[in-house]
Amino acid sequence: MNADEARESLAFSEYARKRARDDMSRPWLALVLLASLSVVSLSLTESAASLTGLFWAFAGPLGAGAIALYAYRRSRSSGIESSPLGYVAITAGLLILAYTAGRLGFAFQVPAVARFGPAIAVAAGFLALAWIERSWMVAAISAALLAVTVAIIGFDLSPQQSKALLFGLYGFTLLAVGFSLRVGRNLG
Amino acid sequence: MTHPSSALDDTIHQRVRLGILAVLSESRRADFAYLQEVLEVTAGNLSQHLAILEDAGHIQIAKAFEDKRPRTWVTVTRKGRTALAAEVATMRALLDGIGSGQRP
8 A cells, every 4th residue: 555545544444533533523403402401401500409400300200212313313313323321421420419519519518509509510511512523513601601600700790680690692603503503403 | 564555355455345344334235326427426336336346345235115216225244343443443543654754
């Protein structure tokens, strides 16, 4: 094998990899669904921790199941199949982290943890989603949400104000990104 | 001292076979029609390459009927993933050697 052949083979294998990744990457449904669940969950942050736990206990598996079903149906029609395990792991991780942060905040009387812990867990979950989908756009937006959440902690806001701010910020941003990916699939 | 090119695996360094393994290494599995479209090869040509990779233990082929139509799914094996990674590393090493002035 000479240098030109090696270069050409490497370039071709890289093209094939990228094409497979692009054809499997359709994060819009996962984003919209997880965003909706997260927003509802954030709205329960100041409620009894058991209510948030109950919500995630039902919504988590349902969300993961819907995403896995969508991925399965899409792979059947496109001819290339990705593993749904990553989505299931992210949903389970969101459930555990958001719930644990809320519980710890209440248990140790640290309002900031109870108020912002679930939001930070959600942003971290979307970073993991970005990695699975190899989407720089989702990664950038997740990192921005994480940074803004940390910045909000520094402001002297009332629980209601911070809750409303996070609710609007996460809900609007993630739903808008999810639907924009659905409309213009090449953005992902 | 052996030449780096002696580490190349004859079974997979062919362009189409490398492409097949590259696609499969990114996914859980892919079907015959998808591979044919991405790699831009004829059905007969693709079948030959798949048979070579299957004989070497790099891939597994499963034939099934879905909606009353035959469908062929292809999966990369652990051996296939390892061989692909080694092949790409060897080719990169070869090109690096050329770039640094060693004889190819």
